[in-house]
Amino acid sequence: MNKGAGDSASGESESVWDYPRPPRLEASVRRIRIVHAGRVIADATQAVRILETSHPPVYYLAPAxxxxxxxxxxxxxxxxxxxxGVAGYWDxxxxxxxxxxxxxxxYEQPSPGYSALKGFLAFYASKVDECWVDxxxxxxxxxxxxxxxxTKNLKGPFKGAPGTRGW
Incomplete structure (x- = not known):
């Protein structure tokens, strides 16, 4: 797993079109927080960040x-x-x-090359009240x-909007 060169508090600009395919895992030391209904759901200073062409990063957090x-x-x-591999979901x-x-x-049994994700959790920012990077x-x-x-340092366009699934 790589340490994220662009994953620093410096706010370096990143184009999601420079991200690789297949996706790359990077260690992240940015503070990741998730809040819902006024309660902190997650607070991490170490995470795994997945970078894939045309996608904003996804942060995976240790259960701890x-x-x-x-x-x-x-x-x-x-x-x-x-x-x-196969992802399971959480409510x-x-x-x-x-x-x-x-x-x-x-991913409880991630594919080879993605073992660092085993048991880590990724959250949909759209389903909780607040998600923060630093x-x-x-x-x-x-x-x-x-x-x-x-985040504001990312440049798109981003896959996900209607009509972009086939990109």
Whole structure:
């Protein structure tokens, strides 16, 4: 796994069209926070970042950095990534708040080359109230299939909007 050269607090500009295919894993030392219904769901200073052509980065967090007591395995069918393998989904259950279905996903048996993702959780920014990279609130990647997090240093266009799945 590479240490992310562009994943620093310096805000270096990155074009998602410079990201590789197949995707690359990078260690990230940026602070990743997820908040929903006023409660911190995750707070991490070490994560794994996936970079794939045309996609904003996806941050995978260690279970130790996530309030896993608020998650349960989703009954929804998993999905298959040609690179990472079969993903399972997680629902968010918070007292006094609505259930958020399929808020996160993980790879319990990732494909060779992606073993660093085993058991780590990635969250859809579009399904929770707030996601942060350092002190910047992210913009969710458009669409319901990809889970990238858009920060101001990223340049697109980004896959995910209607009509872009075939790119």
């Amino acid at each position: 950095d996530v309030a896993v007591s608020l998650l349960r395995r989703s009954s929804a069918a998993g999905s298959f990534c040609e690179f990472k 968010l259950i918070m007292p006094g708040a609505d259930l958020v279905g399929q808020v996160a996903w993980s 002190e910047e609130r992210v913009v969710p990647q458009e669409g319901d299939f990809y889970g990238g997090w858009i």
